[in-house]
Structures are given as structure tokens and as C-alpha cells.
Amino acid sequence: MLRSAWMIAAVAASLASTGCSHRESNPITEPELVRRTQELFDAVASGNSRPWDGYFAPDSIYFDESGKSMDKRALLAQQTPLPDGYSGSIKLLNPQSRIFEDIAILSYDLDETETVFGQNLKARYHATDTWMRRNGNWQIVAGQIFRYYEDPAPGQTEKKIRDYAGTYELAPSKTLVVSVEGANLYLQKTGKPKERLIPEATDIFFRKGVEGREVFRRNKRGRIDALLDRRNNEDLVWRKIR
Numbered sequence: 001m002l003r004s005a006w007m008i009a010a011v012a013a014s015l016a017s018t019g020c021s022h023r024e025s026n027p028i029t030e031p032e033l034v035r036r037t038q039e040l041f042d043a044v045a046s047g048n049s050r051p052w053d054g055y056f057a058p059d060s061i062y063f064d065e066s067g068k069s070m071d072k073r074a075l076l077a078q079q080t081p082l083p084d085g086y087s088g089s090i091k092l093l094n095p096q097s098r099i100f101e102d103i104a105i106l107s108y109d110l111d112e113t114e115t116v117f118g119q120n121l122k123a124r125y126h127a128t129d130t131w132m133r134r135n136g137n138w139q140i141v142a143g144q145i146f147r148y149y150e151d152p153a154p155g156q157t158e159k160k161i162r163d164y165a166g167t168y169e170l171a172p173s174k175t176l177v178v179s180v181e182g183a184n185l186y187l188q189k190t191g192k193p194k195e196r197l198i199p200e201a202t203d204i205f206f207r208k209g210v211e212g213r214e215v216f217r218r219n220k221r222g223r224i225d226a227l228l229d230r231r232n233n234e235d236l237v238w239r240k241i242r
Contacts, residue, residue, distance in 0.1 A: 102134075106128070176238060204216075
């Protein structure tokens, strides 16, 4: 019986050692995650889908910067070469990772430069990918990307800037004041600091670092009768009361 007990213990130890060895094999590091991810984006301009096919799990899910949800098949279908006259590059920056036994999360910024018939365009994104190890193979099971908001280029200061000045009402006792100081226009809501309104186009302004627009509406006689606080293509209407 003692001999059998020793044999059972030896087999158990051997199995435990094998399992431990399997779990410790093929670990992943942040530099390797960064290398693989940069490889993905290096393949975008040429439309090379091979890295995307290799690094994304068959059951992966991905959300692009527009919020569109894609499975692996849909994601691979998007990997097509840039049209003639177009070129570009995407550089991974500021990586952060959290790495566990069989799960790794990589979060990072992307700087994109695109050249369209000699004209350069730039965009910045932030993305997060979740990698999972299955049978010793690390693949992305979920990813999400969004685009950083960038202010538009300022337009010309309106000649009739004083047309916009006045008090605007959203609801009883809920008002804001638009004022002019020198050549600049300012908006101030009750109990909040002034914010400069930067011209973008005729009757259209924006606030620095704030997504959305402030649109002054004119009536049939050409006079300002409301301020439209535009958010995600929907308007909050502030009626001009004086």
C-alpha cells in the first residue's frame, strides 16, 4: 500500500508540474502587446488583413470610432488598401497595460497622419484592447476605439458681433447672457464663469475644448431671436428675451 501511495503522489506531482509549466509558458509583456498592436496599424494603409486575422480571436467583438459594432468577419472586411492618391501612417503612443494570468489589457493613443493628394490630415484616437490566452495563444477578444475631439479652425470675427448680445431664456429663471468685450463674444450661464464664443462661420460659434456648437437663429426680418445650443445634432433652444 505504501508503494501505491508513493506512485499516486508521484503521478499527481508530475501532473501539477505539467499544468504549472503550461500556464507559465508563453507569457506576454507590454512591449510585446505594443509590438503586435503597432503591427496591426502598420497594415492599415496597405489593407493587409493578415495581422488582423492572426491577432483577433474568432469570437472577438470590436467597436470603431463611430460606435459601430463588428464581429471578426466584419472587421476583416474593412481591411482594404487606401485609394490611389491616399497614403498615411498610424503611430501608437502612451501605452498602459494591466496583465494577469490569462488576460491582458492594453490602452493607448493613436496619432494618424493621412495624405490626400498632397494635403495632410491629422487625427488622434484612444483605444483599449483585451487580450486572452487560450491554449497558449494570445488574441484580442474585445476592442474599442474613439476619436479625440478637436476644435475647428477659428473663422473671422463677425462684423455685427453686437447683434448677438443679449439675454436668452431656456425656462423661467433659467437664463444666460451673451456679451461683447472688445472684439470677442462671451457666454455666461447663471452661476457659472464666462466662456468665450469663438467664431466658426456666420452665426455659428464654438467653445474651446467643448464638442458642440452655439448657433444664433435669425427670424424672417434677419434679427437674432434665439440661441441654439447644439449637442449631437440636437438643439436646446434659448429664446432671446432682451
